[in-house]
Amino acid sequence: MFVSVSAIYVPATAWAVLSYDWSIPIVGDFVFRPWRLLMLLTLLPGIIGGLILIRYPESPKYLLSQQKEEEALIAVDWISKFNRGLPITQVLNCNEVRLKPEIQAEENIISNYKGWQMLTNIARATKPLFQKPHGFNFVLCNVALFCMFFSSNGIQLWFPEIVNRSSNDENRNSTVCEILGSSEQGQNELMNSTNICSDAISTNTYIDSMIVGVAFLVGFSIQGVILNPLGRKNVLMAALILSILSGFLLHFVANPIVVLILFCLCILLPGLSISIMLGAIVDLVPTSLRGKAVSLCMSLGRLGTIAGTNLMGIILLQYCTTTFALLSLILIVCFVVVYHLPIRNSA
Template identity: 65%
Template sequence: MQNSLENNSQAVHLWDYDVILEKIGYGKTQWILLIISGLLTITSVAAQQSMSIIVIASQCEFKSTQAEKGLIMASCVAGLFFSTYIWGYISDYVGRRKVLLCGVFASNILQFVLMFVTNIWMFNLINLLVGISIGGVSAALYAYLSEFNTPKHRAVAINYSTMFVSVTAIYVPVTAWMVLSANWSISIGDFVFRPWRLIMLISLLPGLIGGLILLRFPESPKLLLSQNKINEAIQAVAWICQFNRGKPIQDLLNCDDFMLKSEVNSEENSMDNIPSCILSKIARATVPLFHKPHGFYFIISNLAVFGMFFSSNGMQFWFPEIVNRSSEAFNDSSTVCEILSEYDTKAENSTLACSDHISSKTYIDNIIVGVAFLIGFSIQGTLINPLGRKNVLLVALIIATFSGFCLHFFGNRTAVLVLFCLYILLPGLSISIMLGAIVDLVPTHLRGKAVSFCMSLGRLGIIAATNLMGLTLQPYCNITFAICTFVLFVCVILVYIIPIRRSA
């Protein structure tokens, strides 16, 4: 009897998850998951960026003021700010796949409802809920994607997934241009359905497609192992092998039975107690981020990321409005603020009906910014290793600060577009480098929380910038630009102080 038990125990092979994933090899699972990640990213980012077009196209229907436009642009981001960090903890408890599916389908339903809302405050409320839903996608996506890849491929997969943010910066103005170029309306009683409402449908479609494909995929085996769900993890690994190689996992491993090693789950991340304790758990787990020896530099890094989001994304959200206002009156002698001032004066004195027309230049300039982001990501990747991360950061932020300063004086059409591209692009690209630097600053078990906390604070920067510009751009244009530029200058000083390793 004892010999029989020994033989059975020897027949069961124990495998490390990463080793068995390496043995299965890179295949359809990883490629399709990368596409899903891209589709979910497009919907997540488009829900935010499309508001910069929608505020212009809907301004007559909503009778929105400049301050109210700032609130519309900030409402979705506010939802992300409040929810992403919490969603990250929930995904450790209920599963990454469940959070992703709930987040994307809930946001899809809410965006569809948003198409028919006629009250601006109800629009903002539902848009806030859209942001809260998208927070689940933002919190769980990269973890889910990385856990289906071997360590060798994880960084590359996340990098390509991140590049879909740049694709979205092109997708939003291109699709908006196609939709809003048609002049039509459908009346249903007192409700009038106009083309700008279709933009929200186009924004949700990639996520809907990605979510439907994701239904076929299993939960992350790595997460299942951390929850000690060994049998479910084995089934998930078997699914990956069958999908990639077209044969059972047992044939690949040349054994009838196998087991997977459990993943170590730190106590501070454990959520075995009732979910109502989640807020206290999050608070306790966050406090170590501010302890010595990394606490001081972690705080400075967060302030730098806040400033980068504030200046880059804040200006990017208002860029369509700025270009649209200045497109008709633009000449080669007046600065941006002078043209905006002339526009405001004419608007105040005009007795004509409200206009929600968007010029072709608005779409073209925003497409150029999106293409610049794609090119910038490619160039940045080639510069980091030879120049070092800190040097690349400092040069990018100094050039962006100088570009913001020059916007006060330049009037040439091409020069202004180039300055805006540099002003928006360079701090935006710097964010990804800063996140990598923050990962190096803190211990391994705190890195996930550090990045989530930093991204949440960055979104707070977007909320602050969009509302500030909504209140001050019209009467105090030069002061508004000066504030954003000064924030970037402070970022230069903060980055200079932070000890950043030359390369990752």
């Protein structure tokens, strides 16, 4: 849910900062301008989060895996005092607490080895994920997450640019691809003229981006309510069907409000599906492999983000119709994969 807060914070901050045009000379040719301030303000939440984490203890589970039982007990006691306001001994009503030793399945893969041997041991520890009985399902999960990240983040990154170009549409009666096509033609003509290119950002760009963030916030709230009654797999498939339909309709719809709603659905529904999919992965692999499984799936999902954002940047303007058709195709593949996964409807 905090992802949606950031999706509101970033455009709101950009609107407040980039609406002004000022400059402060610092040293030589280095000039402090609004976009530099925006970079600092977007870094601020991460810095605050990092400072907050300093006072938190290490995970007791990790400390036990490193044979640091005393430090693990201190961490558990800190957590108990933070949550309950009481030491762990009072919460459990006992004089002494002993923690069950953590099985050292990974045996300090990183710290005990160096160089190529470390990589070999990481590969050996990961290998069971790709073997029977859960290897096939794990690969399908990776494909599904790749497609979700590809479509959701691929559109979301370029959404402000699409809105900004659409704001120049005077008759407000053109499809997205028609607007982008005329915008590209206008830029090509500008390159051959002496006119100055305008880098102004439309107010609608900020507002529509914040609307997407609010949509995420509402979407996460609704998802939490309907997930258990309707079932995890049912919600996943319904979300993917709606996102496929939204991507298809973007080829034809010209009404600005409907276009905004369709874009929100194309970004929102695959994005919400990611968290549901991660919960399903946890159920599909053994406890000892869950950490590795989620980490690998998220890593490959981020590759989907890289692929989607870069590919859309290359083909969106020149092959707009093909771009949205490709996104719909990616989501269809994702739907087929999710349909064949043995995901339990009960969370």
